[in-house]
Every structure is written in C-alpha cells, then in structure tokens.
Amino acid sequence: MKKILLLGAVGALFLSSCVSSKKYSELEAKQKETQDLLDSATVKLNSCLEENATADAELASLREQNAMLRANNQELINNMGNLTTLTTKGAENLEKSLESLAEKDLTIRKLQDAVTRRDSINLALVQSLKGVLGNLDDEDINISVDKGVVYVNISDKLLFASGSATVTRKAKEVLGKVATVVKNKPDFEFMVEGHTDSDKVKSTAPFKDNWDLSVLRATAVVRTLQNDFGVAPARMTAAGRAEYVPIADNETSEGKAKNRRTRIVVLPKIDQFYSMIEEGLKDPSIN
Template sequence: MKRIAVATVILTSIFTSCVSPKIYKDLEARHNDLKELNKSLSAENETLLADNNQLKTDLEKLQEQYNKAVQERDELQNTYNALKANHDALKESYNALEKNSSEAIAKNVQQNRELLAQLEAKEQALAAESSRLEQLKNELESRSQRVAELERVIAQKDAAMHALKNAISNALTDFEGKGLTVEERNGKVYISMENKLLFSSGSWSVGVDGRRAVERLGNVLADNPEIAVLIEGHTDDVPYKGSGQLSGNWDLSTKRATAIVSILRENANIHPENLTAAGRGEFAPIASNETPEGRAKNRRIEVILTPKLDEITKLLNEM
C-alpha cells in the first residue's frame, strides 16, 4: 500500500505537466482511492482498540460466571454434607435396631437405599458441576493470559512511542521557536514543521536549516526500523501562482512531502518501505486561513510516526 502511495505521488509529480487531462484525472482518482485506503486503515486501528475493550468486557462476564459456578458448587457440597450426616445417623440407628426388630431393620434398610440413591445422584451432580467449574476456570485463565499479553504489548508500544517522542524532541531542540513542534497523541508521534523552517514561498526546495532538521529526524528514525513514517504536505488556501510546473496547491504540497522523503532516503539505515509521502493541499487546515498567522500555521509538513500493529493484530485473532 505504501509503495503504491509513493508511486502515485511520484507519477503525479512527474506527469502533471505533460500528460493528457484524461490520464491526469485517472491518476488523481487513484490518488483519492489511496487516501480512502489510508482512512480505512485508521478506522481499522480504532476497531482493534474497540475489540480490545470488548475482550475485557467478555473477560469480566466470564469472571462472573466463574464466581456463580463456585457458589453453586459450594451449595451442592453443603447439601451433600447434610445428606451424608443424615446417612451416618440412620446407619447408627440401623445398627441399634438390628438387635431388636427385623421389621424395623427392613424399614431402615429401605430408607438407607433411598438415601444412598439420593447421595449417589448428588455426587454425580457435584462431579458434573466440578467439571464445568474446572472448564470455566481454565478458559478464564487462558483468556486472562491473552488479555495480559495484549495489554503488555500495547504498553510496550506506548512506552516505545513515548521514548521515540523524547528522542526526537532532544534531537530537534535547536529548532524550538522556529515553527517546529513534537507531540504524542493516540499512540502516535506527530512532528509539525512550518514552511518558514523548510521552504521559500512557492518552492519545494528545502533550505539549509530545514535540511539540518530533517537529517536529525532521520538519524532518530534510523534507530527505529519498526516505525511507519507518513510525511504529509499542507498549504494554505491561497491559490498557487508559481510556474507552470505545478497545477496548484495540491501538487505543491505533494512536491514538498516528496522532497522530505528524498532527504530521509539519503540515510541508508532508514528502510524505504517504511516511508510514505502524501499531499493534502489546503484541505486539512489547523488554523483559520483568514489571518496571516493562521495561514502560516497551515503551510507545514507533518511527519506522523505510527508503530506497526502486526503483533497486536495476531493476538486479537487468537482470542
């Protein structure tokens, strides 16, 4: 998927100015399809989190069933103990009457047989309930282990992303106050760089300070090969008025995202398959475009770092 997205961006950038309108529209439609796929993957991540919560709810219900089964077993045990005590008393009576009356003995024998039949039935019920209780206990322990493992993996991912956020903040500390922010939200790390740090107006050529910031970011990413990296280009809503090389803000934002990817790829320790470039144009603003300050905030590059969820998905499928 990521390779398709990158290929789409590159083809869009190369052929925008030289292909027919029909081909360009086809490429643009394909680009929109890839955007929808990206949204679908985000929804899938939210579904995985919802599944985890549902598993916890199921675990609580199973615990309630287990507790109820324990109570029923105890009640059966108490009934069994009472019947056994009654049986023992009758047996003593039987021994006493045996010396005096054959009629009383016969009656006592019948009572003993009935009582023994009741005891046997209770023993069978108790054994069946104990078996069901053991089965519930084993299932509860198995579910608990899988939930604990899932929580451990999620905690590890969160801790790793927190450590990654701190490492990036430390690496980019020289650029504080220059339009660069680093945040951790929803298990992801977001690095936002305003265009004043990276590009001149209407350009997609990265300046000296911007290149230095991206290279430092790349050094941290090289030490974290299990992180997916999405680079998004954003513009304000002022129409692009540059050369004929680009058709508008969307093309410009794509070019800028691809320029960041090109710098990151200069680091041989970053896996290319982890990188995705996307142009968002003016359609994902974070501030009002009614003021110069707001437009400046909207002209930015966002780098979104996401942990790979293969291990979590596997655990969910096993539940």
Template sequence: MFKKLSLIALTLILTTSCVSKKIYTDLENKYADLKKENRKLSNSNKDLENALNKAENDLAKLQKDYENTLAQRNKLQADYDATKANLDNLNASYNALEENSSASIAQNAKRNRELLAQLEAKEQALIAENARLDKLKQELEARSQRVAELESVIASKDAAMTKLKNAISKALTNFEGNGLTVEQRDGKVYVSMENKLLFESGSWAVGSKGKQAVKQLGEVLAENPEIAILIEGHTDNVPYKGNEQLSGNWDLSAKRATAIVTILRENSNINPENLTAAGRGEFAPIANNETAQGKAQNRRIEVILTPKLDEISKLLNEL
C-alpha cells in the same frame, strides 16, 4: 516496487520544467491510497480499543460464571454433607432398632437405600459441577493471560512511541520556536514543521536549516525500523501563483512532501518501504486561514509516525 517507481517519477518531476497530467493524476491516486491507509490505521486503533473492552467484558463475565459455579458447588457440598450426616444417624437408629423390631428394620433399610441413592445422585452432581468449575477456571485463566498479554503489548507500543517522541524532541531542541512541534496522540507521534523552517514561499527546495532539521529527525527514525513514516505536505488556502511547473497548491504540497522524503532517503539506515509522501493541499488546515498567523500554521509539513500492529492483531485473533 510501486513506491520506488513513484519516487523515480517524482524525481523526474523535480528535474523537468512542467508536470504532466498523468503524473498529477498518479499523485492524486497515491494520495487517495494513503488516505485509505491512514483511515485503515485509525480504524485499526479503534478496533484495538474495542477489542480490549470486549476482552475485559468477557473476562468479567467468566469471573461471574466462575463465582456462581463455585457457590453452586458449595451448596451441593453442603447438601451432600447434610445427607451423609442424616444417613449416619439412620444407621445408628437402625442398629438400635435391629434387635427390637423387624418392621422398623425393614423401614430403615428402605430409607437407607433411598438416602444412599440420593447421596449417589448428589455425589455425581457434585463431580459434574467440580468438572465444570475446573473447566471455567482454566478458561478464565487463559482468557486473563491473553488479555494481560494484549494490555502489555499495547502498553509497550505506547511506551515505545513515548520514547520515540522524547528522542525526536531532544534531537530537534535547537529548532524550537521555529514553527516545529512534536506531539503524541491516538498511539502515533506527529512532527509538524512550518514552511518558514523548510521552504521559501512558492518553493519546494528545502533550505539549509530545514535540511539540518530533517536530517536530525532521520537519525532518530533510522533507529526505529518498525515505524511507518508518512510525510504530508500542507498549504494555506491562497491559490498558487508561481510558474507553470506547478498546477496548484495540491501539486506544491506533494512536491514539498517528496522533497522531505528525498532528504530522509539520504540516510541509508531508513528502510524506503517505511516512507510515504502525500500532498494534502489546503484541505486539512489546523488553524483559521483568515489571519496571517493561521495561514503560517497551515503551511506545514507533518511527519506522522505509526507503530506496526502485527503482534497486536495476532493476539486479537486468539481472543
């Protein structure tokens, strides 16, 4: 509901001759929320990597415990076998001496009882170690399975994002060399379009060529409903000197981001809940603003595509 109200408010801005302080403040608040969400997503990505490392370390520790327990069990088995062999020898001696010496018989009987007691104790210890070994083995197998599932889900997400990047690159091939780049990093896909492809200087109206590029991008995004779409507007550091409709670069960048969202919303297969517009002004440059080329690179729209992490979060909670 909040996103719909924000879009209505921004649409009203586009059709009016001036921007109220309230709307500008709302945009600032919206950007702050988006910035927190972006930081949350980055932290989630780091948490996933940390959780995976921890799970692998725990798996290695369980493997070591399993091996140590197995060695201990084998030692007890060897002791048990040696004691049983000793008992068998004593029983043989007992049978041989039974006819010759009642004293020897009594001594051997006592020794036999001691050995039987030792044998029973070692047998109980062996049973306990076997039970502990089975428990560790089951825990090791369960943990290994969860780690494998987590790795599989992460790999699947990365593969899906790679597939999405390739699909976007293919869809926008005709716009190569016009300030458009498609990159994949940190588990996300970044589509950057310089303003020369989209807007005239100081304007937030998207040109025909830019609309074509955005619509072709939208066709790919419509086929990926599980992707969150963040549209960021960026400017160079030259202060805005246009008409009084805008208060500055930040306002201009927000209007440009909203203009891209408006075009994407023309595609009814894109879920509006997945769309977010944000203005960054001149505060997130990717090049040096001291040169004309650097300024051109900084004047851009960035479309940041992020996979939903519900399935990964569920697996992490089970570790």
C-alpha cells in the same frame, strides 16, 4: 423469823422475775434474727424459682431448635445423592469457564504487554527527537504522541520558501537531526505528509493546485532524507493532504501559517507490533 422468811421469799421471787425477763429479751432477739433469715431465704428461693422457670423455657426452646436442626440435617443427607450429581456437572462447567477465562486473561495480558512495550519505545523516540530538536521554537516544530503514534509537525517556513517545493538549507539541518534519530530506530516506519492552507495556487505557479503542492513538498522531504542522510526509502511513504486536514482556522493569517506544515508520522511496523505479542507468549510471567 417469819419476817425473815417472807423477805427471803420475796427476794427470791424478784430475782427469779429478773432472770426470766432477760432470757425473754434474748429469745425475742433470736426470734427476730431467725425471722430475718427466713425472709431472706424466702426471697432467694423465689428468685431461684423464677430463674429455674426461665431456664426450663430456654431448655424447651433449645430442644425445639435441636429437633428442627436434626430434621434439616436429615433432609440434607437425603439430598446428598442429587447434590453430588449436580456438583459434578457444576465442577465440569466451572472448569471449562475457568479455562476460557484463563485464555481471555492471557490474551489481554499479551496485548497489554505489547502496548506497554510500544508505548515505551514511543516514549524513547519522543525523547530522542526532543533531544536533537529541542533548540527550536515550539511554533516551528512540535512533537506529540496520540494513540500510539508519534507525530512531528514542522512548519513550512522552516522547510520551504513561499510557493516553493525546494527544501531550504536550514531545512536540511532540521531534517538531518530527524534522520539521525529515525535511522537508529529500524523498527519504525514513517510517512511524510504535506499540508497547505486553503489559499488557491496562483495561476503562474508551477503547481496545478494544493494537492500537487502538498505532494511535491512531501516527496522533496523524502528525497532529502534518502539522498542526503541515507534513510532507507523502503521505510518511508510520501503523501499529500492539501488543505483538507487543517489544525487551525484558515480565516486568519496565523491559522493559515499553522496549517502550512509538513507532518512526519512515525509508527511501529505492524509485523513488529505482532512480534511483540508473540514474544509475550514466551514471557515466564505470562505463561
């Protein structure tokens, strides 16, 4: 009986020892888990503390900036009275400047419009001349525009015999075509210029010198345009330039041939040009 009791006690003690060891292990695991949570919370707390410190610093900086802005704003408010006076004067000066600029801009636009119209008219004139004279060689006749002026250069071999101021029959054919165009352009005036080479006039010639020859050739062309083709004489001017406006070297026969020429200078009437400017004043796009 005693042995049985003794064995029972030992068994109970053994069972009791086993249960306590299991609970210990569980508690130990919970403690480790709790410690891990505590460590994680500590890290997060430190991070939050650092962020809070940074936020406090930023807040202090913003408050300082806010104070500076308030001070600047107050200074601006204090200066409003002076600025208002200055602004009023500035506005008046600006208004005057804008008025002046507007006037200058209007003038420029009027001039540009007049120049554009003149160029358009000149272009139409050139196209008309080239249309009626296009069958001639470029060496004999040349049409160009320079600085708003139309030039028609005609070689003297088309207009005159050598040493003569009498217009040839072939020349009348050319001048008739030119007359057809200029008669349809009543807003143009033109000057007929006679040009020679540098060779001196022979003593037996009926001319005193190249001045005399160039002028007589110019007047011969003008008379032909007036008498044979009905061009109004009031629109024409005859001029002699002798050998003093060459377009080539007089040292060669080719150059001399180019310099012996009659040049018709066609340009709008000055009053017509100013009328273009005045018409620009009436243009709604300008006004």
